[in-house]
Amino acid sequence: MLTEATVIAPEGHGYPHTPGIYTQEQIDAWKPVVEAVKAKGTVFFLQLWHTGRASHQDYQPNGKAPMSSSALAASGTVYTPKGAKEYPVPRAMTTEEIARVVDEFRQAARNSLDAGFDGVEIHSANGYILDQFLKESVNKRTDQYGGSIANRCRFTLEVVDAVAAEVGGDRVGIRISPFGGFLDADDSHPYALHTYLLEELNKRDIAYVHFIEPRDPSSKGVGSPLAVHDWQHKEHNLDVFRHAYKGTFIAAGGHTRNSGIEALEKNHADLICYGRIYLANPDLVHRFAIDAPLNKYDRDTFYIQDQVVGYTDYPSLDEVENSKKA
Secondary structure (H helix, E strand, O other): OEEEEEEOOHHHOOOOOOOEOOOHHHHHHHHHHHHHHHOOOOOOEEEEEOOOOOOOHHHOHHHOOOEEOOOOOOOOEEEEOOEEEEOOOOEEOOHHHHHHHHHHHHHHHHHHHHOOOOEEEEEEOOOOHHHHHHOOOOOOOOOOOOOOHHHHHHHHHHHHHHHHHHHOHHHEEEEEOOOOOHHHOOOOOHHHHHHHHHHHHHOOOOOEEEEEOOEOHHHOOOOOEOOHHHOOOOOOOOHHHHHHOOOOEEEEOOOOHHHHHHHHHOOOOOEEEOOHHHHHOOOHHHHHHHOOOOOOOOHHHOOOOOOOOOOOOOOOHHHHHHHHHO
């Protein structure tokens, strides 16, 4: 099990009501959650997150501009505590700030284990801070963190090294989105970029890599994925990365029960990750085991601030059956 993206430092916020893991109060608040989840018999990792430029001064300490690889604003709208606004121009991080954020990831990993988690997943996807260094559409730097593929991967690998040194590589995963384009994070050579990254990760013996499947180009990483029967999409697919990486490989994005089984049988991945349908089906594992019908998820309730609606109000299969009998 993975948590939702969890912010590693005050400057990492960019969305309303998102959780953090950088204060003692947050660590203590996570403890009963972790205890309850692990009591069900699962391994539980926390996803470490920093939004970078996908933020606004309204979220930032002292109203500073958010940080990124370069002083280049994302297109679109950010929802702040004071209403919807355009993404601002961020400040390009200094090397000292990069080192500080690396250490914030390290400390957040330690905090996660203190809260009881089994490990952490580094969020290096979907146009957030690490992806803002990886992708050439965002990273316009000319120093050791920009330009070549090796330079653009440097920040991410420094984070991986720091986190693994703190909690052990066997407790560290990383999430990667080679194709999505969300928050304008694109690259003209996605295979070369992410194959290099995987070759470096092969040297580090971490727990796993977690890749996001290609999606409909019009979705920009947030809408419908490619048709589930087409996870081996001929234009883009994860097979190159699957073969490049020597450790545990997780694939996520739009899979059904049957497509997940097929993907495993064809060695497309070692594990298949489910999000939306798991949210809508609290007993998804049981439903998969007996091939039962699934609840349909309601996208309109995703990420709303209500603590019940859309999160804990989907019925189990037993509740569905009992309601039919009633």
